[in-house]
Amino acid sequence: MAPITSDHEHQLRGITGAVVPPDRLVCGPAGEFYLVVSREEFEKLAGILAVREYALISMFCAEDLVPTHTTSLLYVFEKRGGVLVLVTDADTPVPSLALRFPSASWFERECRDGFGNVFTGAPDTRRLLFHEAYPDGFHPLKKSFRNAPIVPKPGDGSGDEYPFRTVLGEGVYQVPVGPVHAGIIEPGHFRFSVIGETIFNLEIRMFYKHRGIEKLAEGKDPKDCVRVAEAVSGDESVANAAVFCMGVERITGIAVPDRAWYIRTILMEMERICSHLGDQAGMLTDVAFPLGASQFSVLREEVFRQNASLSGSRFLRGMIVPGGLARDISPETLASLETFLTEFRKRYRIGLRIVLSTASVVDRFTGTGVLKQSLLLPLNITGPVARASGSRADVRTDRPYGVYAGHAPSVHPLSDGDVLSRFTVRAAEIMDSIDLILRIIHTVPAGEVRTEKPVRDGYALTLVEAPRGQNLAFVRIRNGVVDRYKVRTASFCNWQAIEHAVLGNIIADFPLINKSLNLSYAGTDL
Amino acid sequence: MVNAFSCMLKKKVTEDVPATDPEIEAIGSELKSEADAVFSGSIAIRELDSGSDNATEIEINNLNNAFYDIERFGISFVASPRHADVLIVTGAVTLNMAGAVKETYDAMPSPKFVVAVGDDACDGGIYRGTYAVLGGADAVLPVDMKIPGNPPSPKQILAGLLALMRKARDR
Numbered sequence: 019m020a021p022i023t024s025d026h027e028h029q030l031r032g033i034t035g036a037v038v039p040p041d042r043l044v045c046g047p048a049g050e051f052y053l054v055v056s057r058e059e060f061e062k063l064a065g066i067l068a069v070r071e072y073a074l075i076s077m078f079c080a081e082d083l084v085p086t087h088t089t090s091l092l093y094v095f096e097k098r099g100g101v102l103v104l105v106t107d108a109d110t111p112v113p114s115l116a117l118r119f120p121s122a123s124w125f126e127r128e129c130r131d132g133f134g135n136v137f138t139g140a141p142d143t144r145r146l147l148f149h150e151a152y153p154d155g156f157h158p159l160k161k162s163f164r165n166a167p168i169v170p171k172p173g174d175g176s177g178d179e180y181p182f183r184t185v186l187g188e189g190v191y192q193v194p195v196g197p198v199h200a201g202i203i204e205p206g207h208f209r210f211s212v213i214g215e216t217i218f219n220l221e222i223r224m225f226y227k228h229r230g231i232e233k234l235a236e237g238k239d240p241k242d243c244v245r246v247a248e249a250v251s252g253d254e255s256v257a258n259a260a261v262f263c264m265g266v267e268r269i270t271g272i273a274v275p276d277r278a279w280y281i282r283t284i285l286m287e288m289e290r291i292c293s294h295l296g297d298q299a300g301m302l303t304d305v306a307f308p309l310g311a312s313q314f315s316v317l318r319e320e321v322f323r324q325n326a327s328l329s330g331s332r333f334l335r336g337m338i339v340p341g342g343l344a345r346d347i348s349p350e351t352l353a354s355l356e357t358f359l360t361e362f363r364k365r366y367r368i369g370l371r372i373v374l375s376t377a378s379v380v381d382r383f384t385g386t387g388v389l390k391q392s393l394l395l396p397l398n399i400t401g402p403v404a405r406a407s408g409s410r411a412d413v414r415t416d417r418p419y420g421v422y423a424g425h426a427p428s429v430h431p432l433s434d435g436d437v438l439s440r441f442t443v444r445a446a447e448i449m450d451s452i453d454l455i456l457r458i459i460h461t462v463p464a465g466e467v468r469t470e471k472p473v474r475d476g477y478a479l480t481l482v483e484a485p486r487g488q489n490l491a492f493v494r495i496r497n498g499v500v501d502r503y504k505v506r507t508a509s510f511c512n513w514q515a516i517e518h519a520v521l522g523n524i525i526a527d528f529p530l531i532n533k534s535l536n537l538s539y540a541g542t543d544l
Numbered sequence: 545m546v547n548a549f550s551c552m553l554k555k556k557v558t559e560d561v562p563a564t565d566p567e568i569e570a571i572g573s574e575l576k577s578e579a580d581a582v583f584s585g586s587i588a589i590r591e592l593d594s595g596s597d598n599a600t601e602i603e604i605n606n607l608n609n610a611f612y613d614i615e616r617f618g619i620s621f622v623a624s625p626r627h628a629d630v631l632i633v634t635g636a637v638t639l640n641m642a643g644a645v646k647e648t649y650d651a652m653p654s655p656k657f658v659v660a661v662g663d664d665a666c667d668g669g670i671y672r673g674t675y676a677v678l679g680g681a682d683a684v685l686p687v688d689m690k691i692p693g694n695p696p697s698p699k700q701i702l703a704g705l706l707a708l709m710r711k712a713r714d715r
Contacts, residue, residue, distance in 0.1 A: 149639070151639040166675065204596070204601060252601075319610075
């Protein structure tokens with residue numbers, strides 16, 4: 019089930035061949051390509067990749083990865099499933115890519131906080147992960163830092179207030195919201211500049227929930243680290259466990275049994291159904307339509323209960339392990355899931371019909387929070403949010419893993435980019451997920467669900483399509499333990515879309531727009 | 545599109561209440577009588593996420609769905625800490641959230657109760673002893689009740705709230 023296609027290799031060789039000799043482009047264990055480059059080559063290639071419309075999907079630092087570097091920066095470029103990682107040394111300042119690839123801005127700030135990297139010409143040099151309580155010059159991802167409690171900076175932080183980008187002028191006022199919000203939701207700060215009721219500018223400040231996930235993973239046995247991957251974002255436990263385990267499996271050369279891949283796919287699609295239902299219920303709550311919200315919440319609770327009977331966990335935790343699954347699911351349980359989903363599909367359709375025939379709902383959804391397609395590539399916006407703005411990208415089709423190569427979901431891009439499109443795309447995806455599960459549930463092959471093999475050292479970069487979009491993991495195993503775990507969830511990039519999608523809308527529509535983008539705070543803050 | 549007239553003539557869009565779970569009903573009715581006796585009929589809860597992985601928030605939100613419908617037991621979630629009797633804290637307390645956690649608690653009127661929900665809120669969980677957290681909720685607030693779990697199910701949260709009510713009666 020290798021995702022490596024010669025098309026990707028051909029394309030990447032064409033691009034890099036103009037700058038470096040072909041033998042330097044190396045294929046990694048998960049079909050990703052690495053190229054160690056000098057500063058000059060890096061700048062040339064970044065320019066070419068920008069012109070060729072590659073997205074900068076992640077960027078991170080690692081120590082002792084390449085013999086010639088003490089610390090290396092890895093820039094991950096992607097286009098339609100082809101992945102190229104440019105590796106350049108971070109021992110001296112690196113030119114900022116933020117103006118050419120806007121998604122680089124948060125990545126660079128993250129690297130600067132974690133490792134102390136310096137980027138020349140960076141437009142934004144404020145700290146990202148660490149707020150006022152953290153001492154200056156604190157870079158915990160360096161190997162020289164031992165993970166232990168630190169002494170917070172004394173005082174209430176009022177002396178060094180975070181400089182927000184605000185708009186000044188006659189009639190413009192600021193509305194600060196958060197970090198603690200009015201509902202049962204996660205913390206984050208939103209700083210609005212408003213004229214009347216209209217949002218003129220929004221800047222978000224995240225990372226209140228920074229829990230040090232990446233550092234926490236270091237030194238752990240890969241099978242114990244799955245628990246950390248599941249804690250990245252509760253409602254994406256399966257996706258993050260899977261993308262982590264895929265990395266470990268690729269490094270070690272473990273062939274996951276087919277039965278395990280079929281069941282993993284069922285779990286991943288159940289997670290997607292659950293996540294999308296939650297968004298839809300939330301969007302309906304935010305337009306004061308409790309009838310529809312209640313319908314979807316009831317259906318979602320039933321999905322949670324199915325999850326519990328499949329795995330013992332309502333969040334499907336503890337199932338995915340390196341090499342396959344922790345335990346098998348009995349044919350009877352799978353049969354009862356089939357019965358449930360067949361019935362569920364009918365009831366979901368009824369709920370959907372009620373919602374979409376309610377004029378007040380459609381009216382609130384239409385034209386609200388438009389996200390322009392032109393922003394998708396520069397900010398690396400992915401998932402249902404991107405597919406509601408005209409994107410066809412989906413890791414399951416672009417870079418298939420597991421059984422998706424033979425069961426690719428259909429992609430239904432909508433182009434309006436408003437709340438209604440995001441609602442509708444999710445509805446279509448729920449139906450697709452149900453269909454996919456019902457299609458493969460009969461053909462789940464018999465056999466083992468786990469291949470056990472001692473872990474080998476190495477590194478790999480893997481991608482999955484989580485409910486919110488493209489999730490990425492870079493795993494490096496050294497001396498049998500995790501040496502570096504970089505995780506980049508779809509939310510990390512998608513959060514930046516909200517600053518654009520709200521412009522020109524009224525502040526009262528902000529909760530609806532926020533919900534329609536379905537962004538994970540935990541998955542961003544790490 | 546449906547016009548108002550056809551809505552009036554059509555069969556009403558209502559459904560039966562989802563299957564009732566006798567255990568939840570039993571916990572709920574006890575909760576209701578404790579709420580009546582100790583909190584004059586209603587308990588206002590403010591939920592505060594101090595660094596969870598969001599699974600606990602989802603389960604707390606689920607208490608409002610039609611299966612549990614927690615409001616019928618006299619419990620409601622409120623927007624402001626100033627209206628709250630109980631503060632539910634989820635997640636380990638991160639360095640970045642510690643200030644906001646204390647401010648939220650300080651904004652609550654007395655008497656007030658703090659409940660830590662989920663393993664991470666109970667004792668720091670997997671994050672205990674790392675740079676990014678101060679520990680569980682009890683690292684910064686006086687905690688009255690701990691409801692462990694990864695995350696605890698809605699039923700376990702209900703049972704934990706009942707235990708809190710019984711404890712509050714003695715206070």
